[in-house]
Amino acid sequence: MELLTKQIIRKFEEHPIYSQDGKGLKAEVLVKYFNPMGAGTWLITEAEKQEDGDWRLFGFCHICEWEWGYLMLSDLQRIVLPGGLGIERDLYTQGRIVEDFIG
Template identity: 35%
Template sequence: MNLFTEDQFEKLLQNGAIAAKERAGEISEDMSRQPVVKLFTPWGAATWLISEIDPEDRNLAFGLCDLGMGCPELGSVYIPELMAVRGPFGLRIERDLYWTSSKPLVDYAREARLHGAIQA
């Protein structure tokens, strides 16, 4: 299974372009983006809510990352590393096919810090 559908990948790139404009000061208002995709390890507690991909480095994503150790954090993740992870019996990181975002990433992050895990 691919980590992202084509539509999700395009949305992630669009969000990445908006974030780049924010960092460059071209957009002054906060454009809090919702995560586009939820990834998880079917054999463990790791979860990622990905909101954007850097349009200049399409291997670099940004989102809320929770490795299942009680300290979720916002940050960058290298997509080839996610694709290289193998669990028991060769299991891979999967995309939650039925998940849809209901709020901005910052709200998921706030809740995750309170609970010590992503609540999505």
């Protein structure tokens, strides 16, 4: 699955790092990435394109527990799961906030 589309790039450009600072769980989720085979959810709320073309992402992430943090898009793209699967993108995040995903 393609993790970066033209629509997502547009959202990233409209929400640079720190643009949703202070919103906490009310921050808009730009894209949700997830591990289809187990632990790993990344609710991306802000992004910044790097000089090398990679994207530095910020959001509310869950591996063992929920926490705010940074990651690189290339790190997600490099993950290879059993059966040749990779990290996937939720197609239904438009108009949702962080709080909507953590129940």
